[in-house]
Amino acid sequence: MELGNDTRNSEFLLLGFSEEPELQPFFFGLFLSMYLVTIHGNLLIILAINSDSHLHTPMYFFLANLSFVDICFTSTTIPKMLWNIQTQSKVITYENCITQMYFFLLFAGLDIFLLTVMAYDRFVAICYPLHYTVIMNPRLCGLLVLVSWIINALYSLLQTLMVLQLSFCTQVEISHFFCELNQMIQLACSDTFLNDMVIYFATVLLAGGPFIGILYSYSKIVSSIRGISSAQGKYKAFSTCVSHLSVVSLFYCTGLGVYLSSAATQSSLSSATASVMYTVVTPMLNPFIYSLRNRDIKEALNVFFRGKS
Template sequence: MDPGNNTGVSEFLLMGFSEEPELQPLIFGTFLSMYLITVFGNLLIILAISSDSQLHTPMYFFLANLSFVDICFTSTTVPKMLWNIQTQSKVITYANCITQMFYFIVFAGLDMFLLTVMAYDRFAAICHPLHYMVIMNPRLCGLLVLVSWILSVLHSLLESLMVLRLSFCTVLEIPHFFCELNQIIQLACSDTFLNNMVVYILAMLLAGGPFIGILYSYYKIVSCIRGISSVQGKYKAFSTCVSHLSVVSLFFCTSLGVYLSSAATQSSHSSAVASVMYTVVTPMLNPFIYSLRNRDIKGALNVFFRSHKRAIFQEIPVIAGLIFTDRNCDSLTRS
């Protein structure tokens, strides 16, 4: 096929990290391990919060939502990459590529909005402790999460519709491990000026806005903490923000680092490697950050494991028996 525009493109090629066959098992094992840790770690956070009535507070409500979003965020990219490595195929259909890009933008936006909402929650808890439960009432908490979903979906829908209007060349190799918006736009043969303008404007509004909101919340928090007379009171107030501040720093610093490094090096491969930090590593570390530095979460996890330990150990022999029976049946059938 001669080079040229192709409005009826049917598939893309995800080039991944390396084409060397000897590195594929290492890449597969590494990302499979990180994905399983991410899913089980965030799932445990959700189960611990839902099973402990003492954790049914605004702060942990937002944390449970963040854990759910982190599971979905990682699940939009890693399973497809693992499948491609396992099947030794780099193909992703045009429809699946647009779908993956849509959900990736949705959950990336939700991460930013939820972190902003959690910063506001900490501001209300520290600066207005007597009115905290009145300010952060269940209706407002649900409304904040709903608005975050609506804004993220509308943003992603707009970006996806802008991509659908593009026509693509015959060279459809994406030098990434998932369908990243900027990489897809760069493959287009048609005019991408409008797409780039929409990307930059929305990035300034929907990423810069939450970042400024978080900075303002912590500016007010620091001002309130400085006004506390006792050292113990200052430590107690600041300790409630440490986990959230760590996650915010990790997410925004890695995201900013990815785009600064890609702009400086102009290397798509370097950008793909750097993207692992905020697409895989950050969601994997979030459960550890919140559980290791939070006595309530650790206590809820201990209670959860103690209450379900007997059921787990009762199910293991049953599952093993079923597996053993199935294997016997298979051997009898083959014979």
């Protein structure tokens, strides 16, 4: 392939999962179903929280934000993949690829930060219950969400601007179903040392740092729960953390699995398949995890549907 001096005129090809024509209807139906479930599930969580004044608390404020981010997260990648399958085209323009990469990084980072903020919220609620309303006041909650948006918007912008400095061939095949940052850097025709260093540093700081914060919060939570004398009190305190722990475990384990599979094998197909877990499956399961194990959410949903009927 020839090197293109103006990469803005380049066309990228998203190879997806399989080039077999007979499998395309299956993939279209599967991902369309998962996308619709994700949108409706997270939207119901947001509507239930907004419609019930009893849920206007910090914990549910963060949950509503997480649901909104999950809707945006999946909407960054799945509609384009469905469109390509439907039109039997794998093409994505350079501008659209860069835009998709920016918003994917933004919403993936927001997922991590919001899960960390939610862990801090549970830490304050269980370890400092008498001071909870004072510490987790509306101003702090709004500030935590705002800072999360600002940090991840700036980081996504940094990565995007650095990718814009790279040169690509006139036609680049991305062995993925979306414009993933690592894939794009690997396919660049120019030196990517600085890009790789920024990714490694950001992974440690923006993914490892929040994870350590979550572990620290739950270590304190476990210590506080062990100090509760009654079994009923221990169960009640722990039950408020189960849903969040499940979502954190699902997100981090699937995300870690993607990078471990990428490092262990050179198969781009296995990497793309593993990516489905944290880009599609996790946002789809979050509403079920929170609604099935949370009595307040279930009651709010019942009230919401009774009001609509």
